[in-house]
Amino acid sequence: MAEDNSFMSGLPELAILRLLQDQEMYGYEIVQAIAARTAQALSPGEGVIYPLLHGLEKAGALKSRRKTVAGRSRVYYSLTVKGARRLSTLTSRWSDLNGAVQALMGGALAVR
Amino acid sequence: MLFDNLAEILLKGGVAPRHVRRYVAELREHLEDLTEQQRHAGYNQEDAALRARALLGDDDELAAAMLEQKQFRSFIARAPWAVFIPLPPIIALLASRLIFGSLAQIGGHYGFLANHAPLPPLWYQVLATDVTAILNLFTMPLTAALFVALAARQRLKPIWPLAATLLLLVLFIHSDATFAPSDPEHGIVLGFAPIFEKPAQEVMLDHWPLVTAQYLLTLVPWLWLLTRRQMTHSKL
Numbered sequence: 001m002a003e004d005n006s007f008m009s010g011l012p013e014l015a016i017l018r019l020l021q022d023q024e025m026y027g028y029e030i031v032q033a034i035a036a037r038t039a040q041a042l043s044p045g046e047g048v049i050y051p052l053l054h055g056l057e058k059a060g061a062l063k064s065r066r067k068t069v070a071g072r073s074r075v076y077y078s079l080t081v082k083g084a085r086r087l088s089t090l091t092s093r094w095s096d097l098n099g100a101v102q103a104l105m106g107g108a109l110a111v112r
Numbered sequence: 113m114l115f116d117n118l119a120e121i122l123l124k125g126g127v128a129p130r131h132v133r134r135y136v137a138e139l140r141e142h143l144e145d146l147t148e149q150q151r152h153a154g155y156n157q158e159d160a161a162l163r164a165r166a167l168l169g170d171d172d173e174l175a176a177a178m179l180e181q182k183q184f185r186s187f188i189a190r191a192p193w194a195v196f197i198p199l200p201p202i203i204a205l206l207a208s209r210l211i212f213g214s215l216a217q218i219g220g221h222y223g224f225l226a227n228h229a230p231l232p233p234l235w236y237q238v239l240a241t242d243v244t245a246i247l248n249l250f251t252m253p254l255t256a257a258l259f260v261a262l263a264a265r266q267r268l269k270p271i272w273p274l275a276a277t278l279l280l281l282v283l284f285i286h287s288d289a290t291f292a293p294s295d296p297e298h299g300i301v302l303g304f305a306p307i308f309e310k311p312a313q314e315v316m317l318d319h320w321p322l323v324t325a326q327y328l329l330t331l332v333p334w335l336w337l338l339t340r341r342q343m344t345h346s347k348l
Binding site: 046055 | 146183184
């Protein structure tokens, strides 16, 4: 059965914003961190993270700068004030959704 | 080259060249990191590179992610008519006006263009002759080349630069500097005009070899694009 991603939309964005709240990171680092912190449950495609990052940057939620670390030049992303506000909105939306799903599952278990 | 195919898909899909360049650059860096990761996992360089490329995603997948984001489409891809129809004649006219205007300014400053002025000195005659020749031989071909380059950069259909070139040829601009020692009122006459103006048509009939060269040179950029596209198709 084909996977319906409509419930998942917004999750990669939430994950990116949350990770960048703590520190600036580059694309590869972000993908690895998301996979590690969600035990691979949420692992965005390695390469497809960039359009998402560029989109968030264009929307003003992120800013980027090229930085050389240990001889490797990479584009590092960090959260802006607008991005922090967006993270807060998304977090609260996902918390509500999570609560609703928990309640639903609890109810379903009680019926059984 | 790595990601050349992806870049072609994205450009043809209307993604702006600067966004394509940035995406490809970051994918290259990501691929280096992935290859290093696979090397650390114990694979040799060749296997590590292959595994890294597979992990990164295939070209279609990578292209689809970018094409989904409509905000990265260039204006020229979204509305080519707004660029290729009105702008070529405007640019050619402005360039002609700017250069010819500067020539007239110099002539005016020294009083060469005033009524009953004598024939201007040789240096001004040479300058006026050279500037009009440059204008005639370069303004329209360079304007046509600019729009061909824009189309080539975004992989647009050749119909758009052809429209730009045809518009330039229809609204053809021709410049002229005439020195008339026998004219009691003007020692020199400067002028540039589009083809549909009657005096310009008469001048252009007199200058038919130069006019023919102007037409042919203006067509060259589009013919180059067409040849290049045909060569690319035959390679595929």
